[in-house]
Amino acid sequence: MDLKFTAEDQKFREEAREWLNANVFKERRPHGGDEMREYDLAWQKCQYDGGWAGVSWPEEYGGMGLGLTRQLIWYEEYARANAPDNHLCFVGLNHGGPTIIAHGDADQKKEHLRSILSGEKIWCQGFSEPNAGSDLASLKTRAYVDGNELVITGSKIWTSHGHLSDMQELLVRTDPEAPKHKGISWVIFDMNTPGLELRPIEIMTAPNHTHFVQCFYDEARVPLKNVVGGLNNGWSVAMSTLGFERGTAQIKDQIRYAFLVEEMIARARERYGAAFLDGDEFGSRLAQLRADMAAARAMTYMVVSRAQHDVSPAMASLMRAMVGQVQQRVRRLAFDIIGADGLENPEDDDWVYFYLRTYATTIAAGTSQIQRNIIGERVLGLPRS
Amino acid sequence: MDLKFTAEDQKFREEAREWLNANVFKERRPHGGDEMREYDLAWQKCQYDGGWAGVSWPEEYGGMGLGLTRQLIWYEEYARANAPDNHLCFVGLNHGGPTIIAHGDADQKKEHLRSILSGEKIWCQGFSEPNAGSDLASLKTRAYVDGNELVITGSKIWTSHGHLSDMQELLVRTDPEAPKHKGISWVIFDMNTPGLELRPIEIMTAPNHTHFVQCFYDEARVPLKNVVGGLNNGWSVAMSTLGFERGTAQIKDQIRYAFLVEEMIARARERYGAAFLDGDEFGSRLAQLRADMAAARAMTYMVVSRAQHDVSPAMASLMRAMVGQVQQRVRRLAFDIIGADGLENPEDDDWVYFYLRTYATTIAAGTSQIQRNIIGERVLGLPRS
Amino acid sequence: MDLLPSDDQQQIVDTIKDFLRNEAPVDRLREFGAIGNPDALLWPQLGELGFFALGLPDDRGGVGLSAAEEMLAFQQFGYHLVSPGIFGLVLGARIAAFAGEDALRDELLAGGIKVGLANSRGAAGAADEYHLFEAEEAAWVLLVSEEGAALYPRDAFSEIVRVNSTDSALVLERAKLSGAPRVAISAETDNIHDRALMLMGAYAVGVSEGARDLAVDYSKIREQFGKPIGAFQSIKHVCADMAIRSEAALCQASFAALVMDEGSPDTPFHATASKIVACETAVRNAADCIQVHGAFGFTAEANVHHYLKRAHVADMMWGSLREQRRRILTFPTPA
């Protein structure tokens, strides 16, 4: 057991810090629309041009080909530099890209990976359907093979930022006769394909905030070569994608939230006076969060340590679950602490926006249920439900 | 809507108060054993002799034959006078007795009811079995008819105070061929019957605290006339018994706990100083409990109001659920407030004892699950699971 | 002793229910949500029906009923998320009535003008800094404190700045109080502060019940894994918890109104308890209602979010849960 990083790691950290300090975008990230898309792509391109995109991606596609320790260091410095979260790039960097790295063929890798890292293409997800909420595998969007094309008809919903995306990782049913997990394919879908229509869905964070779209596919045609991991093999491909979700990407969040708690302590001290923290209800919740944040960071270090020892990746689900829970508590407490300010939802401050956003996380309760099933079965060895 | 009681109700209240002030046992209730049995029976007999036992029980069996409003008033005065809880009489007064009143025949009523009110007989419950926890209807204790007797073999567990009881309300399977809810009978069982053996079960509140017993029946014989509500009809009889459980009897608890919260506020003020209550974590929890206690009392009044208007008794389950939840929070907070004193478990103070007891209530989580099913289905009209 | 409405009271409730069901379905907020609240258009009709005057003595120009009827009315106002401007009219008319300003009183009771609400920004601002709700075109602004209650002309406030309201159905402004009240009464004359807390409790009960019913209705219709989601224990128990909390809040609101009508010294205690229990419930029920709705609950298309946001407004008005919890410990043990 030790906390020391190697001299090479230290050097990497210093270079990352230096580069980030010089290059991090200082402008506020726009809350939506094309400005947000342009901002996120520009910041991604900046990282790529600087040689810092894709720390753990293969070098041949523009990545740095480094291990998880370097990834950790990069995220630590990224959060410390208060670098912006380019959420629009999230699906490409953390789902679509890694899926193609793991399951794609040479052509698919060549065609799609670099454009994700270089800030050219935004990816979105097309998994959920209007009548298949928690029961993902019951999806009905149909695709039949016609020559060397797939012809897709159906609908997807809760596609974050679909209206700002270029590409979509799409799950379709290619064999309606097979058992429900066996007839699904994972497809790279171009959002400019004729036959696709989008309906924006406004969300509750503020009037006219579009976050989700619903996608309607009417005989939309996709080349068969865009199927990743083989026809009708999409379920297992998708499951590995879900595995990437909130994997190492959460490290950044965890660090960012730890900073936020420190900021909250400072704001609370300023607003209520230093003495109030003594035994106060807010003080007590802040203190517990401060301790929990330290633990979450230690859990992140443990995830990296375990990966070095090749311990079962299921153990990482413990960290993910913890970080998810703590984030919700942080946002709720932040809202409580600002008191009457919580009734204002200004464009230039995120506290209320993020509080309301946590209700999307509550929805992801489905996800938290699934996570806890995984922990129960794969970590603790309990019988399947 | 009004809060006024009639002149007759007021008179009843004053008489009850006067009698209670003059007669309430001042000696501490022993924590266990025969002393506790004697204490509880003596206090029950005292109420009976004073003419105050069984406010809502029929007059012909020694009750007062009064309505729910008077019951409420009696319990309010009972709690205000700090009258002791005679827990050992609980099953007789609130399960066994009311079941016989509702389903018993004339002989059964004549033979058993008065001795409950008059403090002669202690009743216990024989429902749960070692391998039928939450799934009560899967009980296996077998009883076959032999002449004019039932012959019982099997085992019951978690029988509170079984070792101090005279009689038992017992569920047995009299028709093993029938569907599981259809072959059960509800039986009055004399605890002196040959063939019964008891094994005490120590509980965690303190060393050598016996609260439960396990009962073993080995060809124990009971007269057939002790079956209440008809052979093989025991499930519906038992369900009505469970309906009585925590019905109006909880009114007393609710009032008692409201007093306890006031006592906690006083103790906390004394221990930590008055100022600490301002915004303090304990202060905040105490304040919320104080408000919730007021609401619980108002709910009790609503239960009585609804009964006057013949509104569905299922609505009363809302009050029961609330009171159950609040009680747990009170006990936990009491333990937190006393700080290091919580590491001491003296014989002459109940705070730690009752904190530990709440873990029995957590176990009754099964009960809380069932309550919430009832609320969902009977109050809100949601489909059955 | 009877906590249920009498037949007469139930008739008033039914009339209000019918009116609001037709004129103010919650769906209206979807249309107007982003640009302010259309409810002021309802004020003249509600005034004509006498709903602003229920609890005012008849020798002061009111209907001569009690706090209980007012409580029942505000429960319905909350259920339909009626603009909180309605507190301005009802409490404003009471101030005018007790101050002997009969002309103003009658104008307010008729619902012909708007009254905004001023609320201290608490720790979020200096002592003279307020939030103004629904005060944009209002002639008057209501200010209630433990010491008394008053109507200010809008121009008693300076540095008024419109801000984005978290509850986007409401018009919210920041302002400084720099002028004097036009009409004011002290707490000794009539304790409007207690009444305001009690009525806000009743309003929050309505919000809680609205969220509960929305969740229950949805869980009967929405199917997953081949059956209505309300058949799953996880959803059923969430709905049951919403019902338990709503019932607690309703019972306490009723109790508080009756205690107030009796003129009991426990009135501040029970009014405060009512606001605490109801506001806590309103926020939790709204949050649970979102959860029951799944991803749909997070959209602006579902009405759920209006309940959540209004619950937070109700909580913050005249002192949040944090302040009210602090206050309730200062009262003596109630009878």
Next chain:
Amino acid sequence: MDLLPSDDQQQIVDTIKDFLRNEAPVDRLREFGAIGNPDALLWPQLGELGFFALGLPDDRGGVGLSAAEEMLAFQQFGYHLVSPGIFGLVLGARIAAFAGEDALRDELLAGGIKVGLANSRGAAGAADEYHLFEAEEAAWVLLVSEEGAALYPRDAFSEIVRVNSTDSALVLERAKLSGAPRVAISAETDNIHDRALMLMGAYAVGVSEGARDLAVDYSKIREQFGKPIGAFQSIKHVCADMAIRSEAALCQASFAALVMDEGSPDTPFHATASKIVACETAVRNAADCIQVHGAFGFTAEANVHHYLKRAHVADMMWGSLREQRRRILTFPTPA
């Protein structure tokens, strides 16, 4: 950077595990529960194996390993609910070592005598009032504060009264401190307070893991409705939550030990965070474990209750959650 034990460290862990599995199964508390704790009988053997000296520098008579090894050992002590008297020996020997009392140090390291623990009764008593744990036949009593740490002879305490301990496996007394320490060191010499918090955190991690494993094992065996209860989501998710919390507590305990070994100024922060997270976890895991066991969990026959009671002892020692939460806000932001 590596938070997992090295092979050498794992070997130490395995040795302790084996020893305790044989010599101190939790079942022992069932037998001795009501009449005190038999663990002092193990001290000589544990001393011989060197387990009291792991973290003591070799030039001070120790094994010369680090806080990390001590952390791993106390995790195992907690897992087996070893008497907290073991803190008295390990920390007491450290005090003696740094005070240059080599003879006493060696006596303690050998486990030949008992050291009780004195803990302030906090708001429950006056400033000089203490609880003494496991001190009945002890030659020494350990007292640790932020300013320093000391060994007192038992007769430095007066008005000693035996009281019923909530954790009935422990001997508990009330006493007043009226005498002087025999051996003492200041926090500048060696910060035993931080070490005590960190090790109590590690101990509570063990308690949490013990409760978790007991619950998981039971839910694999116990059947209801025809299948193991661990197959039901309600039970499975409770177990998962126990595992999440245990992991958080373990990681933070490891981190705190390593920070301490580096001599970092963040040591008090991380030691405190470790105690907070682990004690909160220990109480919650024990409570959840009772729930998983159903009615059986409430009996004295199940071992569950020992975990709950010990978790409360761990929490109260050297400042409860309430005090530690207050303290952690006083530290600067850690690196």
